[in-house]
Amino acid sequence: MASRNNKTEKIVSRREFLQKTASVCGLAAAAGLWGYTFYSKEPVRRSDTKIYTFRDYRVEDIKTYPHLAVVKGTDAERLVRAAVDKIGGIGRFVRPGDKVLLKPNVAWDRQPEQAANTNPLVVAAVVKLCLEARASEVWVTDVSVNDPIRCFARSGVEDAVKKAGGRIRLTAENDFAATNLKGESLKIWPVSRFYHEADKLINLPVAKHHSLSKCTMGMKNLYGSLGGQRNRLHQDINTSIADLATAIRPTLTILDATRVLMRNGPTGGNLADVFIGNTIVAGTDLVAVESYGLRFLDLKAEDIPFIAMAEKRGVGISDLKSLNIAEITI
Amino acid sequence: MMAKLLTLRNIRRIYAVFFFMLFVLLMWLTGFRRMKGYETPLFIELDPLVAIASFLTSWTVYKGLAFSIIIIACTLFFGRFFCSWVCPFGIVNQVAGSIFNKLRAVDTVALNSYRPLYRLKYYILALLLSLAALGSLQTGLLDPIPLITRSFAISVFPGVNYNSGLIYLKQPIFHGGTLLGILFLAIVFANRFLPRFWCRAVCPLGALLGLLSFSPVLRIWRDVDRCTDCRKCLAHCHGGCDPDAALKTSECHLCMNCIEDCPEDAIHYGLQKPSSSVQVSVDASRRRLIESAVAGVVLFPVLRSTITSKTSPQDRVIRPPGSIAEGDFMRRCIKCGECMKVCPTNAIQPALLEAGFEGIWTPILINSIGYCEYNCVLCSHVCPTGAISPLTVDKKLGKGQGQKPLKIGTAFYDRGRCLPWAMNIDCIVCEEVCPTSPKAIWFETVEVRLRDGSLKKLKRPFIDTNLCIGCGICETKCPIRDRAAVRVTSIGESRSVINQMILKS
Numbered sequence: 040m041a042s043r044n045n046k047t048e049k050i051v052s053r054r055e056f057l058q059k060t061a062s063v064c065g066l067a068a069a070a071g072l073w074g075y076t077f078y079s080k081e082p083v084r085r086s087d088t089k090i091y092t093f094r095d096y097r098v099e100d101i102k103t104y105p106h107l108a109v110v111k112g113t114d115a116e117r118l119v120r121a122a123v124d125k126i127g128g129i130g131r132f133v134r135p136g137d138k139v140l141l142k143p144n145v146a147w148d149r150q151p152e153q154a155a156n157t158n159p160l161v162v163a164a165v166v167k168l169c170l171e172a173r174a175s176e177v178w179v180t181d182v183s184v185n186d187p188i189r190c191f192a193r194s195g196v197e198d199a200v201k202k203a204g205g206r207i208r209l210t211a212e213n214d215f216a217a218t219n220l221k222g223e224s225l226k227i228w229p230v231s232r233f234y235h236e237a238d239k240l241i242n243l244p245v246a247k248h249h250s251l252s253k254c255t256m257g258m259k260n261l262y263g264s265l266g267g268q269r270n271r272l273h274q275d276i277n278t279s280i281a282d283l284a285t286a287i288r289p290t291l292t293i294l295d296a297t298r299v300l301m302r303n304g305p306t307g308g309n310l311a312d313v314f315i316g317n318t319i320v321a322g323t324d325l326v327a328v329e330s331y332g333l334r335f336l337d338l339k340a341e342d343i344p345f346i347a348m349a350e351k352r353g354v355g356i357s358d359l360k361s362l363n364i365a366e367i368t369i
Numbered sequence: 370m371m372a373k374l375l376t377l378r379n380i381r382r383i384y385a386v387f388f389f390m391l392f393v394l395l396m397w398l399t400g401f402r403r404m405k406g407y408e409t410p411l412f413i414e415l416d417p418l419v420a421i422a423s424f425l426t427s428w429t430v431y432k433g434l435a436f437s438i439i440i441i442a443c444t445l446f447f448g449r450f451f452c453s454w455v456c457p458f459g460i461v462n463q464v465a466g467s468i469f470n471k472l473r474a475v476d477t478v479a480l481n482s483y484r485p486l487y488r489l490k491y492y493i494l495a496l497l498l499s500l501a502a503l504g505s506l507q508t509g510l511l512d513p514i515p516l517i518t519r520s521f522a523i524s525v526f527p528g529v530n531y532n533s534g535l536i537y538l539k540q541p542i543f544h545g546g547t548l549l550g551i552l553f554l555a556i557v558f559a560n561r562f563l564p565r566f567w568c569r570a571v572c573p574l575g576a577l578l579g580l581l582s583f584s585p586v587l588r589i590w591r592d593v594d595r596c597t598d599c600r601k602c603l604a605h606c607h608g609g610c611d612p613d614a615a616l617k618t619s620e621c622h623l624c625m626n627c628i629e630d631c632p633e634d635a636i637h638y639g640l641q642k643p644s645s646s647v648q649v650s651v652d653a654s655r656r657r658l659i660e661s662a663v664a665g666v667v668l669f670p671v672l673r674s675t676i677t678s679k680t681s682p683q684d685r686v687i688r689p690p691g692s693i694a695e696g697d698f699m700r701r702c703i704k705c706g707e708c709m710k711v712c713p714t715n716a717i718q719p720a721l722l723e724a725g726f727e728g729i730w731t732p733i734l735i736n737s738i739g740y741c742e743y744n745c746v747l748c749s750h751v752c753p754t755g756a757i758s759p760l761t762v763d764k765k766l767g768k769g770q771g772q773k774p775l776k777i778g779t780a781f782y783d784r785g786r787c788l789p790w791a792m793n794i795d796c797i798v799c800e801e802v803c804p805t806s807p808k809a810i811w812f813e814t815v816e817v818r819l820r821d822g823s824l825k826k827l828k829r830p831f832i833d834t835n836l837c838i839g840c841g842i843c844e845t846k847c848p849i850r851d852r853a854a855v856r857v858t859s860i861g862e863s864r865s866v867i868n869q870m871i872l873k874s
Contacts, residue, residue, distance in 0.1 A: 148744050184802060184846070186713040186742055188538060189401055193744065211538050250800055250812065251828065270798040270848045274788065308743075308806035 222282025326355025499665030677725025778839030
């Protein structure tokens with residue numbers, strides 16, 4: 040008896056047989072090609088991500104201007120303008136069409152009076168100056184320790200920058216690019232990609248106390264360019280800071296000492312710990328600015344190992360007596 | 370032209386789209402930069418089940434929950450309109466059901482006919498309300514508004530952000546988030562087999578609104594003289610309420626589809642006519658209802674005869690700042706996830722079994738993911754039920770005469786893992802980030818002898834228990850990433866009388 044499932048396959052014609060054989064051969068060849076192309080002794084494919092290096096943001100050194108401008112007074116914007124004018128004016132640092140990146144310290148969810156972040160008036164004044172020098176774009180960024188959205192909003196920096204015409208750029212997770220710092224303890228680290236997109240970098244630190252490094256000013260402020268697990272840097276903080284200062288050479292450093300956090304840094308929180316310094320220090324030599332700023336925290340250059348380390352590497356000069364410092368009061 | 374477009378069905382669609390967009394908008398607004406005093410938990414406040422169940426557990430109708438009276442009153446007049454006009458989850462289910470069944474050859478009349486299965490939701494409601502009356506608030510597990518709010522906060526928004534990066538600066542992650550996402554998708558996918566399966570068979574809020582629409586004033590009516598029994602009215606019926614026979618008012622969502630689907634003009638919305646068909650009210654067995662309520666009475670001691678955060682303090686149950694004492698907290702929290710959406714550091718996470726079975730999806734802080742931002746009180750302002758009561762920053766930080774800062778836990782050092790303690794390596798990142806002033810983390814500078822005999826000066830950290838507020842930033846930022854060398858547990862939390870360790874503080 041025949042099967043009940045009695046449907047039979049159609050007889051294949053010669054043409055169909057050749058076509059089918061050809062397509063099977065084609066598939067087999069494709070499989071061979073696939074294996075040949077992707078054969079590897081590595082279990083995963085290693086993609087060569089581009090490793091960036093920092094560009095040198097500095098401008099030509101002109102000896103006729105003082106090394107440092109120190110301006111005392113109460114109106115933050117006027118202080119910044121006077122300090123920048125004293126060392127050659129913003130035109131010396133920012134060329135028309137430049138993309139300028141400002142790096143204030145906006146690490147903490149604190150209000151301006153608490154002096155944990157750079158004074159928003161100082162940041163805004165620099166934004167205005169850059170725009171007056173016809174910078175094509177002025178970006179303000181930091182990799183904050185607290186929630187960055189809160190930090191920029193509550194520090195007053197976001198509002199001040201937007202009003203002045205600048206742009207806040209917060210660093211999202213995919214905004215970091217592997218960068219070789221070529222340092223002693225810092226080699227390849229994720230760095231905010233805005234540093235590689237900008238033509239000029241203006242460092243806008245605030246003068247603060249810090250328990251481990253004793254002070255945080257212009258050099259430690261460069262921490263805020265890094266992503267990744269930067270809390271490990273504390274294990275060799277002096278070398279790390281010196282490495283950062285060697286790798287990143289800002290166009291200009293303007294130290295905000297309008298308010299100085301004397302104790303409980305770098306977070307602060309208590310107004311009793313804030314000293315009203317009413318001073319702006321500007322200069323192209325990061326080490327010199329740093330050394331000058333130490334006086335606000337009652338410290339000396341000898342106390343701070345990373346200053347000596349950076350000086351030894353030729354980043355700048357810490358001996359203030361050998362420098363031409365213009366001190367004015369307005 | 371306008372009259373043709375502005376049919377009842379289209380008006381309902383406009384409402385549905387409006388309320389769904391409003392829901393998404395309010396969820397999106399639930400964040401630090403965007404809140405600005407909007408009534409972000411509005412949908413939860415409109416939900417009568419939240420108001421009634423939390424009333425049963427704690428005898429108060431808390432603040433905004435009084436908005437639910439609007440829905441209760443309107444339902445008494447108009448019937449169960451909420452489900453197809455307002456409820457964002459009902460709208461999601463409706464849209465999913467029509468998409469899933471659009472291109473398939475399905476018998477929509479059969480799918481939209483009433484089934485005895487739809488009685489299940491009344492029994493679920495009876496069980497949940499009897500648990501609530503005994504003091505265990507579990508409605509939030511199945512109540513559609515907390516459910517969709519939680520699903521959006523924990524799955525949908527993070528999922529959309531994962532692909533687009535548009536919503537958050539940093540991709541949020543959630544403890545057991547996958548489970549919540551899969552549950553949400555499973556409920557939505559159930560519409561493939563039975564349109565609005567959730568709304569018709571499971572939804573306890575639908576059941577409550579069904580009970581409230583036992584005799585609405587305005588209804589859908591079928592004219593028995595005109596009707597030819599073609600059953601075309603079932604083609605797009607949302608509720609499965611039998612408009613072709615004796616309409617079940619408790620199942621009817623007032624979707625208005627049957628009116629236009631009727632070729633004989635036999636169905637109208639409004640007041641009864643002499644030729645209107647008979648109707649049926651709630652179709653649930655009284656005996657089953659009582660049995661379900663009794664099941665709650667039996668289940669209650671089972672839920673309570675286990676270790677929970679209420680029987681004894683649990684180290685990992687660190688509640689958001691402003692949370693009321695644990696017993697009251699569990700009586701108020703409906704697990705909606707609003708606090709998890711608003712937390713800027715992603716610290717607030719849905720618990721799994723940390724707080725016991727009753728505490729599933731209640732908020733806890735997981736400091737390896739985030740920490741409590743010192744100046745932030747957002748979670749206390751989005752909580753619709755007062756489980757987290759509103760705080761001012763000054764109150765949280767204890768500013769003002771004789772005030773103490775609010776403590777949510779206490780940090781402890783694990784000296785075997787801490788770099789300066791265990792390995793003589795400089796660190797004190799915890800001290801740097803400690804937000805209190807003066808800092809709760811202090812250090813001693815000691816001189817230690819290293820393995821090679823050399824001397825090294827080192828700072829070793831300590832916790833000042835009286836100053837520590839338990840914010841957990843030290844744990845989050847500790848470089849020992851997998852299991853931090855400084856960890857916060859709930860001991861010492863201000864809200865608890867028993868979870869204390871120090872005699873004098």
